[in-house]
Amino acid sequence: MADETIKQNVKDKYGKVARGEIKLDELTSCGCSCGDSCSTLNMASRYDDVDRNAIPEGADLGLGCGTPVAFAELKEGQTVLDLGSGAGIDVFVAANYVGPAGKVIGVDMTEEMIQKARENAKKINATNVEFRFGEIESLPVGGNLIDRVISNCVINLVPDKEKAFSEIHRVLKPGGRFIISDIVVDGDITEKERNDASLWANCISGALKRDEYLAIIGKTGFKDIKVVSEKRYDYNLDKCAGLFSITVVGTKGSSCC
Numbered sequence: 001m002a003d004e005t006i007k008q009n010v011k012d013k014y015g016k017v018a019r020g021e022i023k024l025d026e027l028t029s030c031g032c033s034c035g036d037s038c039s040t041l042n043m044a045s046r047y048d049d050v051d052r053n054a055i056p057e058g059a060d061l062g063l064g065c066g067t068p069v070a071f072a073e074l075k076e077g078q079t080v081l082d083l084g085s086g087a088g089i090d091v092f093v094a095a096n097y098v099g100p101a102g103k104v105i106g107v108d109m110t111e112e113m114i115q116k117a118r119e120n121a122k123k124i125n126a127t128n129v130e131f132r133f134g135e136i137e138s139l140p141v142g143g144n145l146i147d148r149v150i151s152n153c154v155i156n157l158v159p160d161k162e163k164a165f166s167e168i169h170r171v172l173k174p175g176g177r178f179i180i181s182d183i184v185v186d187g188d189i190t191e192k193e194r195n196d197a198s199l200w201a202n203c204i205s206g207a208l209k210r211d212e213y214l215a216i217i218g219k220t221g222f223k224d225i226k227v228v229s230e231k232r233y234d235y236n237l238d239k240c241a242g243l244f245s246i247t248v249v250g251t252k253g254s255s256c257c
Ligand SMILES: C[S@@+](CC[C@H](N)C(=O)[O-])C[C@H]1O[C@@H](n2cnc3c(N)ncnc32)[C@H](O)[C@@H]1O
Pocket: 010, 011, 014, 060, 061, 062, 063, 064, 065, 083, 084, 085, 086, 087, 088, 089, 090, 107, 108, 109, 110, 113, 134, 135, 136, 137, 151, 152, 153, 154, 157, 158, 203
């Protein structure tokens, strides 16, 4: 599938999710030679109750696969950027930590998601959040401005992951960090699965092998790359590849050394 076709399918799907017309498909895996029972995939992760109090109604659409803010060590006054912010869940959790002196910017390429996130911000009169329409591969943000980049279950949907990480590197301040929850696999995804538009939009077909994913991040120039959390789903792909949610952190080296 061409990159633009993939992105249009993703936009169409998440537009419908934002309008409440559909939920993410419930996927069932069975019959694979690696296991004889069927299992249903539910990726959603939950913030703890303290963080949940910061989330307005309608901002958690159950689309995340981790809790990146829980690993971000945010401080008052920081500037945070959330990639693929959806209805705003992680933006609102982060905004509670950076306080009125800080700012959290969410970027999403699906207009309906941006609209929904802005409505959610109004519900709680949030003054330190902003939602910008745009693409991760060409972020609507200047260079060297951001303390922390977060993202929740989105980079797997981006066809050009090297471009995504080079944009993350560009916008971070020297010494700034990213904290990204995402899906990776531990085996091969078949051509049929790679070309399945619905599996792409469900965060599966675009997932890379963990080593490949971490190699792209290293190649981009990040330091101190670590997987700080991981979870294996009870779900197997056609060739028995296992599916994982991981939360990865990395730092942009300072310009001096
Ligand atoms: C699985 S949802 C996750 C939303 C949110 N992070 C959450 O946890 O609820 C993926 C989101 O990423 C957005 N997205 C996917 N690819 C993108 C890209 N290349 N640039 C900007 N946004 C993108 C989609 O529009 C969608 O809102």
